[in-house]
Amino acid sequence: MTPVDSLFLVSGLTLVVALLFGRQRLTASLLVALYGAQFAALVQTGTLFGDPVTASFGVTVLDQPMHWRYDALSWFFAMITIGAGFFCAWYAAGVWQEAHVKRGHSPWLFHVALAANVFAMVVLLGSGDFLSLFLGWELVSWASFLLMALGGRASGRAALRYLTYAFSGAMAILGAMALLYTQAGSLEYAQVGAAIPKLSAGQLWVLLALLGGGFAVKMGLLPFHLWQAPAYAETPGPGSAFLGAISARMGLYAIIVVIVSMVGVARLVDLSIPFTFLSGRDLIAWIAALTVILPTYTALQQHDARYLLAWHGIGQGGYMLLGLVVGNAVGSAGGLLHIFNYALTQAALLMAVFAVVHRTGTADLNKLGGLVARMPLTFLVLLFGIISLAGLPPMAGFVSKWMIYRSLITEGMPLLFVAAIVGTLGTILSVYKLIHNIFLGQLRLEHEKVPEAPLSMLIPMLALSTLIFLAGFMPGPALSWVAEVQRLVGLPQVQYSLGGVVDPRGGLDMIWLVSILLAGFGVGAVVFYGFGGKSQQVHQLNNYAGGHFLTADVRYQYSDNFYAGLMHLIGPWYRGAFRWIEDGVGGVVDLLSYAMNWVYRSVQPLVFLLATTVAMLVWAAV
């Protein structure tokens, strides 16, 4: 038995335990331990720094062998997946599960869905050829559907919409596989990889459109992003954190396997778009940049904390792809590193938001406020998370975004650079609104007795926050993983140190930056607390109201339409064009299905049969 077999075994065992004993209360803790065991099994494979390991089993379907193996890329993604599963299961194991049951949901379904997701992803990430890739892809789609559909009516609708997108994407991938099979005569990665350089430009464009389109659906790239925010946001608590952290990145994994590794960035640069100055790489980079900007500014308009974060999740995916297709050492490392940093960040953020939902019963940003006084630790988790999401020092998100900016400067791509920073600025605006409307401002009357989030939720949240800080303070370990992935997929490798990136033309050393920042805060504290009169705390209603008399029943919180001035200007730019297109496509499909229905029901079956026969004869004759 190879180490990869044991990984699959432990992962499958987790699913079986969830299936059999998911109803028992204690199972939740056992599952956390099992996710931990999966992590240990993954580390045991040793595929990150060592050679790829193949699973000892395999299947042959229609003379096509299907097999599984783990390499550095699989390891990197599986590490994030299992880690996310571990923290989310931990978060779910205590008070959350009890509350979930009280709301009339089944803990069994949740545990099964989460375990199925992790298992499906572990299988997908181990795929060794296009058939096993497709199998894993479908497993992941169905597993995510299961998790998304748990939350009741709104989530059911969102999950169905996801399924529609996922099916269309899968069809596109199937088409691409047929194309590859005719060209390579095999679905093995090695043969396909050898055949791709021989494809003509036209064939390559078709392949990119089909595969890229199919993978983009899961990744939530423009224009296939509409399903993602509602589906992720409506999923119950830890499930949402899991999906938000890693699920969409499976699309990126497939993009790396096929487009970055097999096709290669150099080929994309050579692939010019007729009648323009653009290359294939520019096209993908601009899709990524628009995926950064548009969803981020949609997030800015949300007034539900879960939706706001889910929309940001789509936007952050754009940064990863942008870094990858820039393709130089620093940029692609930044894109890969952002997958890890973002997973930590998004999981912590969603957990904090769901802790607030757990205590107050709402995620509506217009119905919260002032909770920092009641839930200070949850505030701290959210604060660490938003600093990282916005890409400010000293948190993890800054490092990966810095690398992406740096690579865009090196490559001389000014407009993409501006686009990347405009996305970051939108994120800053939006996450300030998030933290302000939940935790700052005035505490509402009904929340005056709200306690801090329960310990069973707080501990995983705080653990994630610590990791976010550490990954920002010392990005070296994560960069060493990323460098291995780069080596594997044939990208130039980033030069790194424990503190960050080594570059003779301006690098980054986070150990220095974070230390000096903390020292600066120390100086600030001395200036503030060391000198002058002692400050006195006052009641929240004791503030300057310009002559108004404040009482507790007057709403005195600025939250709705937070950026009114900005929206006055850019509000009309929100046209909902993608929604319009989606409606249009939906309408056309509706019409076609009505037409088919009509033919099927009202026309004489004999006529139908005759028409089919004639059509087949014509086809045979031609």
Add this chain to the structure above:
Amino acid sequence: MEWKTLALELVLMPLVAFIVGMAMVLMMRKIAAKLQRRVGPPLLQPLYDIVKLHAKQTQVSHGLIHEIGIVMAIGGYVAAETLLPVPGMNGIAAQGGLIALLYMTMIPSLGLALGVGQCANPNGSIGISRALTAMLAYDVPLVIVIFGVAFHYGTINLVDMIATQQAGGVATWGAAQMPLLAIAGLFAMQGMLGKQPFEIYVAPAEIATGPMVEMGGKFLGGLFVMQCFQLYTAAVLYVTLFLGGGENWATFLVKSFAVLAIPVTIAMVFPRYRTEDLVRLMWKWPVMLGLLGLAFILP
């Protein structure tokens, strides 16, 4: 480098920044006074102000985050100054570079925003909403300038940029090589400093509708210190990018004060724009100038 020298630099750089920053506040007030035919404040007035604000008996705090916000506002700039080379002292400029410096200066804004939010006054929150909107406005031309400069010098290390300019003389200064970007940078600086016509988000004239509404005593004192650092950082960064940095302390200070005198003088003769108008203006003229400037330096 000897670690003792480095430690000394890390202490001296923020200290120098603070003292020069206070002098810059004084210059700002003196210019305003000259234009309004007043005498203006005495030499040590900025220091008196800080001492006075700290010494006040009533120090109203709205909670821990209100206080930590001020600590972050000062602390972020103290850290940022060690990334900004001055004559004879490079600090840890090589470990961060231009982008890190830019993001480091956002920490104080974040601290201020958090502190104001905790004050639970909607007037303050509206002020922050305007301030962040303004940031979205002036940062677009600013990042175009940053990109252009970094691309032109082929590095993001500020020490190398200064070395390049000083080796080649005035003709290789950023302002001579990239005049359009230098003008766009001036625009962005005006917005960054929150000076007229872009001062509505600070709203110093009608404190009750701005971010400062709940700030009194040493809270305001802390923000005063932050302003000293902010003026210094903006002026010195501009000198570093476009005017060859400082060959010695005399030219360094002359250049920095001269650069700062531009926005301050403009401020005193202009009325103000609404936030949306600020966004519209920032996204139009300086962005066009900046993009045009980029077109000249890109291959």
